[in-house]
Amino acid sequence: xxxxxxxxxxxxxxxxxxxxxxxxxxxxxxxxxxxxxxxxxxxxxxxxxxxxxxxxxxxxxxxxxxxxxxxxxxxxxxxxxxxxxxxxxxxxxxxxxxxxxxxxxxxxxxxxxxxxxxxxxxxxxxxxxxxxxxxxxxxxxxxxxxxxxxxxxxxxxxxxxxxxxxxxxxxxxxxxxxxxxxxxxxxxxxxxxxxxxxxxxxxxxxxxxxxxxxxxxxxxxxxxxxxxxxxxxxxxxxxxxxxxxxxxxxxxxxxxxxxxxxx
Amino acid sequence: xxxxxxxxxxxxxxxxxxxxxxxxxxxxxxxxxxxxxxxxxxxxxxxxxxxxxxxxxxxxxxxxxxxxxxxxxxxxxxxxxxxxxxxxxxxxxxxxxxxxxxxxxxxxxxxxxxxxxxxxxxxxxxxxxxxxxxxxxxxxxxxxxxxxxxxxxxxxxxxxxxxxxxxxxxxxxxxxxxxxxxxxxxxxxxxxxxxxxxxxxxxxxxxxxxxxxxxxxxxxxxxxxxxxxxxxxxxxxxxxxxxxxxxxxxxxxxx
Numbered sequence: 001x002x003x004x005x006x007x008x009x010x011x012x013x014x015x016x017x018x019x020x021x022x023x024x025x026x027x028x029x030x031x032x033x034x035x036x037x038x039x040x041x042x043x044x045x046x047x048x049x050x051x052x053x054x055x056x057x058x059x060x061x062x063x064x065x066x067x068x069x070x071x072x073x074x075x076x077x078x079x080x081x082x083x084x085x086x087x088x089x090x091x092x093x094x095x096x097x098x099x100x101x102x103x104x105x106x107x108x109x110x111x112x113x114x115x116x117x118x119x120x121x122x123x124x125x126x127x128x129x130x131x132x133x134x135x136x137x138x139x140x141x142x143x144x145x146x147x148x149x150x151x152x153x154x155x156x157x158x159x160x161x162x163x164x165x166x167x168x169x170x171x172x173x174x175x176x177x178x179x180x181x182x183x184x185x186x187x188x189x190x191x192x193x194x195x196x197x198x199x200x201x202x203x204x205x206x207x208x209x210x211x212x213x214x215x216x217x218x219x220x221x222x223x224x225x226x227x228x229x230x231x232x233x234x235x236x237x238x239x240x241x242x243x244x245x246x247x248x249x250x251x252x253x254x255x256x257x258x259x260x261x262x263x
Numbered sequence: 264x265x266x267x268x269x270x271x272x273x274x275x276x277x278x279x280x281x282x283x284x285x286x287x288x289x290x291x292x293x294x295x296x297x298x299x300x301x302x303x304x305x306x307x308x309x310x311x312x313x314x315x316x317x318x319x320x321x322x323x324x325x326x327x328x329x330x331x332x333x334x335x336x337x338x339x340x341x342x343x344x345x346x347x348x349x350x351x352x353x354x355x356x357x358x359x360x361x362x363x364x365x366x367x368x369x370x371x372x373x374x375x376x377x378x379x380x381x382x383x384x385x386x387x388x389x390x391x392x393x394x395x396x397x398x399x400x401x402x403x404x405x406x407x408x409x410x411x412x413x414x415x416x417x418x419x420x421x422x423x424x425x426x427x428x429x430x431x432x433x434x435x436x437x438x439x440x441x442x443x444x445x446x447x448x449x450x451x452x453x454x455x456x457x458x459x460x461x462x463x464x465x466x467x468x469x470x471x472x473x474x475x476x477x478x479x480x481x482x483x484x485x486x487x488x489x490x491x492x493x494x495x496x497x498x499x500x501x502x503x504x505x506x507x508x509x510x511x512x513x514x515x516x517x518x
Contacts, residue, residue, distance in 0.1 A: 160319075
């Protein structure tokens with residue numbers, strides 16, 4: 001049977017995957033993959049801040065990720081293409097975060113836990129934070145689902161129907177920051193965007209409606225989390241990257257099946 | 264059906280895109296149940312005016328007034344659905360509010376697309392897509408239907424049929440209709456009013472008034488059940504501001 005820490009790891013992985021799934025669909029539909037990267041990388045700055053102030057990392061990460069999301073949202077159209085701007089912000093946030101952390105004594109040895117996650121060390125209270133955060137993300141996305149979907153298809157359609165796509169964009173930014181803060185323990189700063197994008201991209205070829213794509217992404221993400229956990233236990237590999245590898249294998253299978261179906 | 268109280272008004276609306284003044288002191292009133300067509304050349308600010316009226320563009324100055332609780336049915340000129348987004352016709356018709364299945368079926372029947380309910384939006388032809396956009400706007404039960412270049416890409420017969428359908432919708436639902444056309448010469452004879460826009464409102468009135476005015480000459484097309492009318496006019500007043508493009512010579516627009 002499962003050891004206690006394996007059960008906790010499995011629950012942490014599934015909780016994160018369920019939060020990442022519907023959000024990841026919007027990241028894919030709205031072409032925000034780089035935006036997800038920038039928000040996730042900003043978490044490194046948040047970690048440095050939290051460690052320096054000797055406070056828990058969750059609020060630090062949440063704050064840094066939110067600040068990045070708001071910055072990116074408000075920086076459109078200043079003479080740089082969006083992907084250039086995001087490239088600058090994503091990588092500089094990571095670099096500055098790593099440099100900041102290096103000033104703190106005794107952190108260097110834990111660095112890979114922040115970069116690639118440390119799902120096997122998830123505590124009972126971590127688990128509570130993960131599931132509470134995931135619950136808020138899922139509730140937020142469900143509440144704004146139809147408005148977000150309309151704004152994704154065309155902002156003007158949403159506005160004409162009396163909705164406010166900018167406010168819904170803000171809800172998405174908040175959900176993204178929360179997901180980053182939740183997922184950091186599971187897959188780490190570098191691979192969070194993979195957890196958002198890959199299950200959603202895999203679900204695309206299986207789905208006929210936006211809702212079925214989100215549900216399929218949740219199932220595939222959970223499968224990747226559990227499969228990755230099992231594989232890393234069996235082969236003694238780092239768990240976060242193994243989860244992403246399993247998700248990628250599922251993606252490749254869906255591409256092959258989808259390609260065959262089209263022929 | 265038409266009452267004198269406007270459901271949508273613009274007063275002194277100015278819109279700039281950077282240094283370029285796109286709309287200049289635009290006044291506009293749309294009353295319940297009337298069909299108004301905005302015509303003007305490319306770059307005359309027609310789409311900008313429509314997007315300002317739906318609230319997508321905030322005017323730099325001037326006021327917009329809507330009747331309380333006004334429902335707008337908007338049909339954009341173009342709509343690109345990202346290929347990463349799977350969505351059936353039925354699901355699209357339920358954006359942003361879902362409707363009962365019977366109502367969806369009815370809407371598809373009226374749009375002449377009864378068999379396409381489960382088809383992916385990306386698999387529709389241009390004409391089918393346009394009709395689904397219109398059906399979606401009608402499901403919002405609009406007080407005013409706003410259409411941006413609805414006949415673009417349709418041939419003459421297709422646009423004539425489309426205008427007849429619009430007249431039918433107004434008759435059935437009693438909603439006002441505000442349409443944009445870049446075809447200066449093509450004006451719906453069923454329009455109650457025509458507004459000619461070139462950054463500002465050059466002129467407006469019923470097609471008949473426009474047709475009988477000395478500066479306008481009306482020529483009605485044939486073979487289109489009278490739905491299409493041709494008219495020509497010259498501008499007898501000066502433009503004290505620059506537009507990227509003034510009206511092209513009328514001869515260029517002859518069918």
